[in-house]
Amino acid sequence: MTRQLHLNAFLMNTGHHEASWRLPESDPYAHVELDHYVRLARIAERGTFDSLFLADGPQLWGSVGQRPAGALEPLTLLTALATATEHIGLIATASTSYNSPYNLARKFASLDIISGGRAGWNIVTTAGAEAARNFGLDAEPAHAQRYARAAEFLDVALKLWDSWEDDAIVADKASGVWGDDTKIHPPRHTGTYFSVEGPLNVPRTPQGYPLLVQAGSSENGKAFAARYAEAVFTAQQTIEDAQAFYADLKSRTAAAGRDPDHIKVLPGIVPVIGSTEAEALAHEQVLEDHIVYTHGVGNLERLLQLEPGRLELDAQLPADLPPESAIEGAKSRYTLVVELARRDRLTVRQLIGRLGGGRGHLTFAGTPEQVADKIESWFTRGAADGFNIMPAVLPSGLDTFVDHVVPILRTRGLLRGEYGPRRTLRERYGLPRPANQHVKPVEPAEPTEPVAPVLV
Amino acid sequence: MTRQLHLNAFLMNTGHHEASWRLPESDPYAHVELDHYVRLARIAERGTFDSLFLADGPQLWGSVGQRPAGALEPLTLLTALATATEHIGLIATASTSYNSPYNLARKFASLDIISGGRAGWNIVTTAGAEAARNFGLDAEPAHAQRYARAAEFLDVALKLWDSWEDDAIVADKASGVWGDDTKIHPPRHTGTYFSVEGPLNVPRTPQGYPLLVQAGSSENGKAFAARYAEAVFTAQQTIEDAQAFYADLKSRTAAAGRDPDHIKVLPGIVPVIGSTEAEALAHEQVLEDHIVYTHGVGNLERLLQLEPGRLELDAQLPADLPPESAIEGAKSRYTLVVELARRDRLTVRQLIGRLGGGRGHLTFAGTPEQVADKIESWFTRGAADGFNIMPAVLPSGLDTFVDHVVPILRTRGLLRGEYGPRRTLRERYGLPRPANQHVKPVEPAEPTEPVAPVLV
Numbered sequence: 001m002t003r004q005l006h007l008n009a010f011l012m013n014t015g016h017h018e019a020s021w022r023l024p025e026s027d028p029y030a031h032v033e034l035d036h037y038v039r040l041a042r043i044a045e046r047g048t049f050d051s052l053f054l055a056d057g058p059q060l061w062g063s064v065g066q067r068p069a070g071a072l073e074p075l076t077l078l079t080a081l082a083t084a085t086e087h088i089g090l091i092a093t094a095s096t097s098y099n100s101p102y103n104l105a106r107k108f109a110s111l112d113i114i115s116g117g118r119a120g121w122n123i124v125t126t127a128g129a130e131a132a133r134n135f136g137l138d139a140e141p142a143h144a145q146r147y148a149r150a151a152e153f154l155d156v157a158l159k160l161w162d163s164w165e166d167d168a169i170v171a172d173k174a175s176g177v178w179g180d181d182t183k184i185h186p187p188r189h190t191g192t193y194f195s196v197e198g199p200l201n202v203p204r205t206p207q208g209y210p211l212l213v214q215a216g217s218s219e220n221g222k223a224f225a226a227r228y229a230e231a232v233f234t235a236q237q238t239i240e241d242a243q244a245f246y247a248d249l250k251s252r253t254a255a256a257g258r259d260p261d262h263i264k265v266l267p268g269i270v271p272v273i274g275s276t277e278a279e280a281l282a283h284e285q286v287l288e289d290h291i292v293y294t295h296g297v298g299n300l301e302r303l304l305q306l307e308p309g310r311l312e313l314d315a316q317l318p319a320d321l322p323p324e325s326a327i328e329g330a331k332s333r334y335t336l337v338v339e340l341a342r343r344d345r346l347t348v349r350q351l352i353g354r355l356g357g358g359r360g361h362l363t364f365a366g367t368p369e370q371v372a373d374k375i376e377s378w379f380t381r382g383a384a385d386g387f388n389i390m391p392a393v394l395p396s397g398l399d400t401f402v403d404h405v406v407p408i409l410r411t412r413g414l415l416r417g418e419y420g421p422r423r424t425l426r427e428r429y430g431l432p433r434p435a436n437q438h439v440k441p442v443e444p445a446e447p448t449e450p451v452a453p454v455l456v
Numbered sequence: 457m458t459r460q461l462h463l464n465a466f467l468m469n470t471g472h473h474e475a476s477w478r479l480p481e482s483d484p485y486a487h488v489e490l491d492h493y494v495r496l497a498r499i500a501e502r503g504t505f506d507s508l509f510l511a512d513g514p515q516l517w518g519s520v521g522q523r524p525a526g527a528l529e530p531l532t533l534l535t536a537l538a539t540a541t542e543h544i545g546l547i548a549t550a551s552t553s554y555n556s557p558y559n560l561a562r563k564f565a566s567l568d569i570i571s572g573g574r575a576g577w578n579i580v581t582t583a584g585a586e587a588a589r590n591f592g593l594d595a596e597p598a599h600a601q602r603y604a605r606a607a608e609f610l611d612v613a614l615k616l617w618d619s620w621e622d623d624a625i626v627a628d629k630a631s632g633v634w635g636d637d638t639k640i641h642p643p644r645h646t647g648t649y650f651s652v653e654g655p656l657n658v659p660r661t662p663q664g665y666p667l668l669v670q671a672g673s674s675e676n677g678k679a680f681a682a683r684y685a686e687a688v689f690t691a692q693q694t695i696e697d698a699q700a701f702y703a704d705l706k707s708r709t710a711a712a713g714r715d716p717d718h719i720k721v722l723p724g725i726v727p728v729i730g731s732t733e734a735e736a737l738a739h740e741q742v743l744e745d746h747i748v749y750t751h752g753v754g755n756l757e758r759l760l761q762l763e764p765g766r767l768e769l770d771a772q773l774p775a776d777l778p779p780e781s782a783i784e785g786a787k788s789r790y791t792l793v794v795e796l797a798r799r800d801r802l803t804v805r806q807l808i809g810r811l812g813g814g815r816g817h818l819t820f821a822g823t824p825e826q827v828a829d830k831i832e833s834w835f836t837r838g839a840a841d842g843f844n845i846m847p848a849v850l851p852s853g854l855d856t857f858v859d860h861v862v863p864i865l866r867t868r869g870l871l872r873g874e875y876g877p878r879r880t881l882r883e884r885y886g887l888p889r890p891a892n893q894h895v896k897p898v899e900p901a902e903p904t905e906p907v908a909p910v911l912v
Contacts (some may be wrong), residue, residue, distance in 0.1 A: 058657070060657040103555065114490045
């Protein structure tokens with residue numbers, strides 16, 4: 001079979017365009033309605049996507065005046081979606097800075113069991129002082145410290161998920177013996193950030209543990225991904241940048257002693273689709289016309305850590321912005337926005353228009369054929385193993401993608417036509433089920449007769 | 457309408473009898489299978505129960521050799537059950553000692569929205585060093601300190617749930633204004649245990665906040681219940697004890713400035729039902745025959761904080777047990793067990809037999825008529841507002857209760873025959889929706905003409 005595209009549906013409110021909620025078709029309460037997300041999940045499943053994904057941060061972002069604010073907690077929402085779907089993977093964002101390993105490992109184990117092995121965890125360290133102040137801190141921890149904590153968090157979580165061997169349950173009714181205590185392995189972890197005795201109170205799950213996903217592209221983020229991540233979401237504006245990122249991450253993963261094919265790279269794309277290119281561009285223009293620019297300026301000033309009032313709508317960004325190394329928040333997003341503005345010599349107004357669509361992800365307006373071409377070209381030219389599909393407007397943008405782009409990808413042999421038998425999320429992404437760290441691999445028995453080589 | 461019984465289905469693994477998993481009918485993996493709980497929830501809904509409930513502790517209890525161990529995380533499981541049911545309330549246990557208010561308040565708000573106002577929180581402080589050691593502590597915090605933290609946790613959670621006024625969302629597409637920032641109220645809480653800036657990132661929910669449930673009967677527990685709880689689960693062995701507890705809690709609630717009718721008292725009952733009394737007793741005997749007594753001795757020694765080997769199976773408890781005040785763990789459970797053993801002069805073996813059935817809750821074997829009589833008598837004689845139904849074997853015990861006891865309670869006018877329109881959990885329990893603490897009550901307008909008195 002041809003190498004297959006991995007598609008992930010990034011679900012967000014009424015769409016990734018910040019003004020999408022103002023369109024006549026949009027429900028401004030959709031982001032806190034289960035039915036909205038059930039509908040989206042089922043569309044994605046009709047499109048035989050590998051997975052769907054919810055971003056998150058444990059704080060209320062800025063002013064509620066601007067756009068639909070708040071969100072259902074992702075693990076809670078995904079659990080409800082698990083029962084409304086059958087095949088699609090379910091990836092929830094959760095923070096290593098503002099959770100405890102025991103509780104979070106248990107929630108993901110529970111979701112993995114309830115969904116039949118479809119849980120994924122987008123691991124974030126959570127930038128910003130707003131979140132920190134909801135958890136007893138005055139300011140956000142330094143970037144490097146957040147990543148150090150994340151690494152220790154993962155080590156503990158992996159120990160917890162492996163604390164039951166797969167065959168720890170005996171269930172011998174006659175003798176009254178339910179489990180085998182010798183196959184239970186408490187982590188007994190004592191480290192810099194955590195002390196966790198364990199074991200977890202959930203048996204090992206269908207996937208062993210959730211698919212591990214990561215999305216930060218800073219130096220710390222890439223080092224973390226190379227060590228732990230099995231799928232990476234990334235924002236890339238050009239195929240050259242995407243190729244460089246792809247090659248870099250694969251080689252870092254190999255250097256970390258892992259199979260580079262066991263980390264899947266998925267750039268984000270905001271497809272704005274029309275039956276002609278002109279129709280697609282007109283659709284994009286309607287969205288841009290609904291942007292409230294005064295909001296955009298404030299948001300941009302916050303991102304760039306500038307004093308309020310520093311930016312002018314019809315001027316370019318100031319020349320004296322600090323380097324990424326001085327930023328303790330979302331480093332890779334900072335650099336991406338600054339580089340985008342400088343490369344295309346955008347005014348603040350133009351930059352806000354671009355960001356309003358995809359917050360730094362690649363926005364692409366065109367016909368279904370053009371969108372499919374773009375996807376195929378990145379996929380076959382070493383820039384992507386798949387895509388994070390981020391419709392500007394939801395549900396209509398996802399519907400259009402599934403009805404018009406997916407059939408083309410199927411015809412080209414890049415995407416399955418149906419799911420087939422139920423599989424785990426990790427199997428969908430072509431990854432092996434991880435072995436339990438407490439179980440020694442079984443030595444292969446001596447062959448009793450010569451084995452013919454298998455030709456692949 | 458006659459005063460109505462409140463029924464809660466306490467769902468636990470293959471049943472509340474510790475040996476239930478060994479019966480031929482029982483699935484020893486049931487406790488980690490969604491389908492098992494979906495089936496139970498639907499049986500309870502067929503019986504028009506007000507709610508169902510999951511107990512919990514963030515640790516693996518003792519040896520996995522003894523009985524099905526571990527559990528799906530309750531909020532995760534209840535979210536899945538929310539989509540499989542329509543009317544029944546969903547009460548999850550969560551610990552104030554091992555969660556942060558922001559995350560937990562958000563999860564309950566999300567469940568309340570997803571379930572259409574059916575979320576309830578059984579607030580526990582979590583006894584035991586095992587749990588403490590999963591969260592960075594060497595030993596469990598002292599009992600009084602756990603309750604002090606719980607009270608501050610509740611104050612913060614209530615502020616978070618009230619941080620959006622009910623009408624904070626404007627959704628004005630034309631002007632591009634989504635929310636009203638003046639109706640968002642960050643808690644800005646700084647206290648002994650928590651600093652939480654807020655606001656919550658979830659709008660106010662159908663119930664305002666989840667039904668608040670509590671189950672500790674120690675002095676600290678009762679004081680806490682009088683201040684916060686809207687429903688209380690309790691273990692009582694005799695109607696006299698239950699009446700005393702009921703009267704005490706109602707009067708404490710009144711003394712705390714609350715309406716005593718706004719706290720519902722639900723003792724636990726383990727009904728073992730047979731078509732004749734002899735059949736019920738025989739069923740009870742089968743369960744007792746499956747108990748592994750060597751496990752029971754170890755468990756009892758742990759509960760009573762005795763050295764291993766101190767108890768003898770065919771002797772009574774030692775006379776020199778410490779007073780409740782010396783116990784830092786589950787105080788009220790300790791006293792209940794010791795009093796039960798002394799009152800009925802039980803040997804350790806007999807005590808284990810009694811506890812195996814309901815862990816200190818009232819076990820009652822009889823015909824459906826006798827079970828209904830028991831319930832009616834406690835309900836009408838000031839001992840209960842309803843019951844926490846704890847079948848010894850699941851699902852069969854719940855099935856039997858719903859098929860044979862529920863019809864009798866309905867005939868007697870004590871229990872609704874059908875749910876009628878969808879209601880919130882708090883409405884099912886006859887409780888008002890709480891006002892938002894930031895909204896002043898509207899002064900009633902001067903009547904423009906005389907209002908006739910309403911006769912009820």
